[in-house]
Amino acid sequence: MCVGPGCxxxxxxxxxxxxxxxxxxxxxxTSVIIxxxxxxxxxxxxxxxxxxxxxKLQSLRLLGQSARPAAQHGALLQPASSSQxxxxxxxxxxxLRRFHRSPTHDKDRPIPADFFDEDDKKKDKSLVTHxxxxxxxxxxxxxxxxxxxxxxxxxxxxxxxxxxxxxxYAALQKMPEFGVEKDLAVYNKLLDVFPKEVFVxxxxxxxxxxxxxxxxxxxxxxxxxxxxYGIMPxxxxxxxxxxxxxxxxxxxxxxxxxxxxxxxxxxxNPYPIPKYLPEDPVDLAHFSLARIADDRDAKVTxxxxxxxxxxxxxxxxxxxxxVGIQSPSQMELLAxxxxxxxxxxxxPFPLWLRKKCVYYYVLRADPVPPEEKVEExxxxxxxxxxxxxxxxxxxxxxxxxxxFDVEDLDEGAVFAMCMTSQGDQAVLNQWISxxxxxxxxxxxxxxxxxxxxxxxxxxxxxxxxxxxRHRPDPETQREEEEVTVEEEPRRSQGxxx
Amino acid sequence: xxxxxxARIPSARLLTSILPHQLLQPPPHPSHQHKFPFQPVNFSxxxxxxxxxxxxxxxxxxxxxxxxxxxxxPLLEHLLExxxxxxxxxxxxxxxxxxxxxxxxxxxxxxxxLKLGRNDNTCFLYGALRSTPPRDGETRYSGYCSMRSKKLxxxxxxxxxxxxxxxxxxxxxxxxxxxxxxxxxxxETYFSHQKDDIYTYFLYTRGGPYWQDVKIPFSKxxxxxxxxxxxxxxxxxxxxxxxxxxxxGDKADGPFQLEIDFVGVxxxxxxxxxFAYEMYERNPKN
Numbered sequence: 039m040c041v042g043p044g045c046x047x048x049x050x051x052x053x054x055x056x057x058x059x060x061x062x063x064x065x066x067x068t069s070v071i072i073x074x075x076x077x078x079x080x081x082x083x084x085x086x087x088x089x090x091x092x093x094k095l096q097s098l099r100l101l102g103q104s105a106r107p108a109a110q111h112g113a114l115l116q117p118a119s120s121s122q123x124x125x126x127x128x129x130x131x132x133x134l135r136r137f138h139r140s141p142t143h144d145k146d147r148p149i150p151a152d153f154f155d156e157d158d159k160k161k162d163k164s165l166v167t168h169x170x171x172x173x174x175x176x177x178x179x180x181x182x183x184x185x186x187x188x189x190x191x192x193x194x195x196x197x198x199x200x201x202x203x204x205x206x207y208a209a210l211q212k213m214p215e216f217g218v219e220k221d222l223a224v225y226n227k228l229l230d231v232f233p234k235e236v237f238v239x240x241x242x243x244x245x246x247x248x249x250x251x252x253x254x255x256x257x258x259x260x261x262x263x264x265x266x267y268g269i270m271p272x273x274x275x276x277x278x279x280x281x282x283x284x285x286x287x288x289x290x291x292x293x294x295x296x297x298x299x300x301x302x303x304x305x306x307n308p309y310p311i312p313k314y315l316p317e318d319p320v321d322l323a324h325f326s327l328a329r330i331a332d333d334r335d336a337k338v339t340x341x342x343x344x345x346x347x348x349x350x351x352x353x354x355x356x357x358x359x360x361v362g363i364q365s366p367s368q369m370e371l372l373a374x375x376x377x378x379x380x381x382x383x384x385x386p387f388p389l390w391l392r393k394k395c396v397y398y399y400v401l402r403a404d405p406v407p408p409e410e411k412v413e414e415x416x417x418x419x420x421x422x423x424x425x426x427x428x429x430x431x432x433x434x435x436x437x438x439x440x441x442f443d444v445e446d447l448d449e450g451a452v453f454a455m456c457m458t459s460q461g462d463q464a465v466l467n468q469w470i471s472x473x474x475x476x477x478x479x480x481x482x483x484x485x486x487x488x489x490x491x492x493x494x495x496x497x498x499x500x501x502x503x504x505x506x507r508h509r510p511d512p513e514t515q516r517e518e519e520e521v522t523v524e525e526e527p528r529r530s531q532g533x534x535x
Numbered sequence: 536x537x538x539x540x541x542a543r544i545p546s547a548r549l550l551t552s553i554l555p556h557q558l559l560q561p562p563p564h565p566s567h568q569h570k571f572p573f574q575p576v577n578f579s580x581x582x583x584x585x586x587x588x589x590x591x592x593x594x595x596x597x598x599x600x601x602x603x604x605x606x607x608x609p610l611l612e613h614l615l616e617x618x619x620x621x622x623x624x625x626x627x628x629x630x631x632x633x634x635x636x637x638x639x640x641x642x643x644x645x646x647x648x649l650k651l652g653r654n655d656n657t658c659f660l661y662g663a664l665r666s667t668p669p670r671d672g673e674t675r676y677s678g679y680c681s682m683r684s685k686k687l688x689x690x691x692x693x694x695x696x697x698x699x700x701x702x703x704x705x706x707x708x709x710x711x712x713x714x715x716x717x718x719x720x721x722x723e724t725y726f727s728h729q730k731d732d733i734y735t736y737f738l739y740t741r742g743g744p745y746w747q748d749v750k751i752p753f754s755k756x757x758x759x760x761x762x763x764x765x766x767x768x769x770x771x772x773x774x775x776x777x778x779x780x781x782x783x784g785d786k787a788d789g790p791f792q793l794e795i796d797f798v799g800v801x802x803x804x805x806x807x808x809x810f811a812y813e814m815y816e817r818n819p820k821n
Contacts, residue, residue, distance in 0.1 A: 266676070266786075299764055302812070307715065307739045329713075330743025389742040390713035393787040400744050442618050442706065444797050447656065452744045 171205075172212045182224065185209075185216040189227055202231050203256045210263050220267050222275075228260060229278045238284035245286055257282065257289035261296065270300045311391050319344065323361035323457035326389055326396050331455065336365035341472040344459065358460035360469050364453070364476070372453040372477050375403055376410065380484040381453065383470065386461050398457045399466060399489075401473070405450040453477075463487050593690035606698075616701065618801035621779075622684065624658040627651060637662065637680040642669030647680035652794050661792040664783060680791065683719075683780035696723055697776040699753075704803040707749045708796035711740025716793065717782040720756060723775035734771040735759045738781065746796060754808045770810040 175188045192205050209228055213219040237250040248254065257279065264271060271293055283289045309329060316322045324338050341360040348354055375381065385399030416426040456469045466487065474480045600607035608616075622632065630649055637645040647662035666678025687695040705718070716738040724732055734756035741747050753773060758765045779798065783791055 295764070295766065303737070306737060309713075309739055309741045326742075330741065330745070332741065332743065332745055387744070388712050388790060388792070390785075390787060390789075390791075395787075395789050398743070402744070440617060442620055442797065442799050442801070444620055444623055444708075444799075445656065447654070447746070447796060449653070455744070 172208065180216045182216065182218045182221060185213070185218050185224060186227060189231060193231060199231060199233050202233070203252055206231055206256050206260060210260060213263070219263070220269060222264075222269050222272060225260065225264050225269065225271075226274050226278060229257070229275065229282070232257065232278075232282040234281045237282060237287070239286075245284070249287070250283075254283060254288045257287070258292050261289060261292045265296055271296060315391055315394055319459055320359050320361055322391075322394075322396065323359065326391060326398065327361060327363040327455055327457060329391075330389060330398065331363050331365060333365040333367070335367070336363050338363045339472065341456075341469055358458050358465055360456060360458045360465060360472070362454055362456035362469050362473065364455075364473065368451075368453050369477060371451045373479055375451075375453075375479060375483060376406075377479060377482040379403060380486045381480070382486050382488050383466050384488045386490065396457060397461065398455050399461060399469075400452050401454040401456075401470070401485075402452045403450045405448040461489060463489065590690045590692075597690060616802075618706065618799055619699075619702065620797050620799040621697065622799075623656075623797040624651060624795070625656055627655075630658065632685050633658070633682055634685060635660070635680075635682050638669075638677045641674060641677065642671055643667070643677040643679075645678055645680050647682070649682060656796075658795045659792065660781070660795070661790070663788075663790045664785075665788050666786050678786060678788070679782055679784035681719075681780055681782040684778045686777050694723070696774070699773040699776055699800045702773070702800035702802050703753055703806055704801050705749075705751045705753060706799045706801045707738070707751075708746055709738070709740060709749060710744075710746050710794040710796075711738075711742060712792050713740055713742030714783060714785050714787065714791055714793075715739050717784070718751065718756075719778075719780040719782055720771060720776060721778045721780070722772055723777055731761050732765075733759060733780075740793070750801070750803065752803065752806050752808060752811075754806070755811045757812055768810070768812045768814070 171192065172185075172188050175184055175191060189209065192202075193199070206228055209231075213224070218224040232253065237253050239245040239249040261271070276290075276293055279287070279290045279293055312325075316325060320340060320343065324340075327338055328336065339362050341362055342357060344357060344359040346354060346356050372381075381401055381403050383399055383401055386397030387400070389396050389398055418425070418427070420426060454473055456466070458465050458469070466489075470480060470485055596607075604610045605613045623629065630651065633649060635647045635649045637643065637647040639645065644665040644667055645663060647660065650659050650661075651657065652659040660680075660682050662680050664678055664680060666676070668674045668677040687697060689695040705720075707718075717735055718738050719733040719735050721733045724730060735758075736751055736756045738749060738751070753771055756771045758768050758771075781793065781795075783793070
């Protein structure tokens with residue numbers, strides 16, 4: 039009769055209110071009546087309502103006498119279906135040690151609406167009540183403080199933390215909105231929402247099986263979110279997890295795995311990126327150029343700092359930053375460059391620093407054709423400490439061939455690199471003319487611009503894209519521009535020298 | 536050569552940058568016309584002839600290679616080999632040894648494309664990563680692009696494996712854009728539940744216009760299954776390597792590119808480590 043899920047719902051509801059227990063027999067009877075009555079259409083969301091409706095029933099005592107046979111029948115059947123068979127006796131002794139069902143288990147079974155007030159109904163129309171809690175508390179500002187406040191409000195709402203699994207899932211989802219997704223303290227606070235020592239298995243069979251699967255899954259999910267944001271748990275997390283799920287729970291296992299693998303891969307990147315990238319675009323350009331240049335001797339030059347000017351006509355002019363890098367060996371290469379062959383300014387090329395994408399431009403030449411290649415002997419006195427050429431007859435074994443049998447890629451030399459926030463020719467010309475001060479050969483070498491329709495201004499990339507699509511034939515037009523612009527640096531350079 | 540003329544030469548670019556708008560749009564959805572399963576199959580006679588030709592050529596090669604030595608090399612060379620280029624990219628047919636996939640197969644929005652780089656001697660993998668999970672109600676994470684080599688096949692489509700047991704280091708020459716990649720090596724397995732077992736390690740790229748030589752000892756590769764690191768680790772068995780793959784999934788939405796010059800294996804005498812991870816029984820075990 040009431041062996042179905044309805045019965046278990048009743049179990050969780052009659053176990054919860056302590057008030058009812060003192061009334062002993064009578065309470066028991068009414069609770070079973072609920073079982074009998076609402077087997078089909080079960081309580082909505084929280085068991086709170088079950089309890090409330092139960093109190094109402096008690097006060098009414100309408101069916102007390104008439105339902106007695108049914109109650110007895112239900113009581114007989116209950117042990118078979120409830121998770122803990124001896125609970126009935128427990129209530130006789132008035133001992134209520136633990137509630138061994140998730141109170142949220144029976145979430146989706148509505149209780150008949152007759153037992154509720156009107157305002158109750160209004161409040162609980164939404165399925166996602168915990169999202170609401172977040173929205174209510176943090177309506178205007180979404181910060182760590184408000185997030186913590188929400189958690190505190192939830193903790194204080196109810197001693198038994200009903201619906202904590204739903205709350206934690208909702209909170210995990212809301213974390214990026216509040217900007218706390220990388221905050222270990224917040225994760226620990228969320229873990230603290232779990233009731234302690236309730237889900238710890240008490241014998242080896244419970245340990246063996248999946249004890250409180252929904253709660254454990256939720257705990258693992260929390261750890262997984264930490265993992266995906268790259269946050270290493272600490273001892274507090276461990277203590278909390280052990281208190282909640284016991285030393286051998288799935289969540290603790292997950293914690294152990296994280297603690298094993300995280301430190302292993304923490305420092306594997308040979309090109310580390312700081313945790314917080316510099317905010318200032320010039321500093322960022324400095325850092326990224328030094329990273330890609332791969333040369334300690336390379337010198338970073340700031341050709342122009344970003345500034346905003348107001349001209350006489352009242353127009354506001356924003357000058358972009360231009361930061362370049364060149365190493366001594368690159369200068370040497372450029373000095374040897376055949377002046378009849380052009381050099382190219384190319385870009386923008388993307389460079390990713392974690393989640394940030396910056397763009398750089400290179401000054402380079404085409405590969406030297408084989409007939410023009412000059413094999414230059416090393417100058418033995420260039421470096422006395424480290425001889426650049428060694429011809430030692432080492433005892434090599436027959437198969438000691440260390441190099442791969444692949445053709446070398448000849449792609450032409452890179453002479454310099456630069457980064458700017460606005461990659462049009464006027465700005466890049468400024469870079470080239472700045473480079474001329476140290477590389478006089480650039481005055482004689484034709485410079486061609488091969489710029490792709492990239493993000494002119496890195497923020498408004500989309501706009502420029504659409505602009506370029508409207509052009510009739512960007513390819514030819516660009517090349518004409520190249521030729522015309524190319525004359526310019528010569529003149530300007532002539533003035534300088 | 537006059538300058539205007541020079542400027543009209545098709546640009547031979549050092550680097551190629553792929554910007555989001557240059558990417559190909561995803562192909563239009565195929566109209567769902569009803570077709571019988573046998574209809575797309577090509578039953579032509581010429582195809583059969585080609586198959587016979589291909590397989591018998593392979594068979595002949597296998598027989599004649601044996602006469603020279605193992606794997607078609609003289610025995611001495613085979614024994615003393617220090618390094619071996621496994622994949623290099625020379626011409627469009629070398630790209631046919633690779634398959635490119637992205638999370639579009641699970642309903643995601645990333646796209647990955649493969650082409651030859653400049654001078655047709657590198658492989659250029661590019662595309663855009665988008666980590667919006669598909670709205671199917673169960674997929675929680677998305678956003679990956681990968682390139683995987685095809686399995687080796689002997690004549691008549693028999694299985695064949697790479698045998699790298701004499702080498703201990705994977706050697707690559709790549710040029711990336713600063714994003715971290717994963718290198719996945721899949722080996723032959725026995726049980727069907729092991730088919731997604733792959734050995735993984737990270738490939739960090741520096742970014743910038745220079746090539747970078749990456750040496751990754753095989754001892755560093757750890758076992759993972761469907762993206763989860765396994766508790767029970769063991770060193771990779773190099774005698775039956777099926778495929779190698781490169782996967783990007785760093786959750787940074789935007790365009791990506793990776794240029795690969797070659798993939799090889801080498802023997803590094805300075806490297807003596809057998810396995811980088813603990814093998815003793817630890818907690819949690821399994």
